[in-house]
Amino acid sequence: MSLGQKIGRLRQERGLTLQEVSEGSGLTPSFLSRLERDKVNISVANLRKLAQFFSVQMTHFFEGEDNQQVGQMMRTSERIRLSLDEAPVQVFALLPPNSDLEARLIEARPGSGQQSFSSRGSQMVLVLEGVLNFTLGDEEYALNTGDTLFYRDDVPNSWVNTGTTIAHVLTISVLSGREDR
Known part of the structure; x- marks a missing residue:
């Protein structure tokens, strides 16, 4: 996979538009579009801007899929933040992209929460610390530290x-029917 294709795939996996990447990296949407189609080359300085925007090491863009180790480790400092810096709910990806699982660490301030509706598959929620009121359709669950909730993610x-x-x-989703595989 080419450098441009890797950048495009990373953008799509994060659900970002070219405009959003442009605003976050300082590179123009037209340049990013041409880069993803391998029509232009990128300087080290601009690649650094993209790495900082995506919160990955620059080497991420050069790692080959064929020579990966059996295990993959992600250090705390390498976690990808999926939320805005000042948001009351902070979400971090715990697994590399393209996994059959999606694992996230969520840190939520008192009174904050989230709503969701998707059909990704099944999900497990483990409260590592704190108290959550969880609603699934018409059902409510009071979750305390150590409690686990498992459900199909289609409600x-x-x-x-x-x-x-x-x-x-900690949330773990078993992804079903991935369209990008």
Whole structure:
């Protein structure tokens, strides 16, 4: 896979538009489009801007898929933030892209929460620390530290941190029917 294709794939995996990457990296949308189609080359300085925007090491763009080790480790400092810096709910990816699993660490301030509706597959929620009120359709669950909830991710769901401290939550999704595979 070419450098441009890797950049394009990373952008698409994150659900970002060329305009959003442009605004975050300082590179023009037209340049990014040509880069993804391998029509232009990129300087080290501009590649560094993209690496910083995507929160990856520059070597990420050069790692070959054929020579990967059996195991892949992601250090705390390498976690990809999937939320805005000042958002009340911080979400971090815990696994590399293109996995059959999606694992996220969520840090939620008291009173904050999220709503979701998708049909990605099945999901497990483990409250590492804190208290959550979790709603699945018409059902409500009070989750405390150490509690686990498992459900099919094809019903509307939402949760809120009802505690007085930051809640730390691990979510793991088994992805079904990935279209990009």
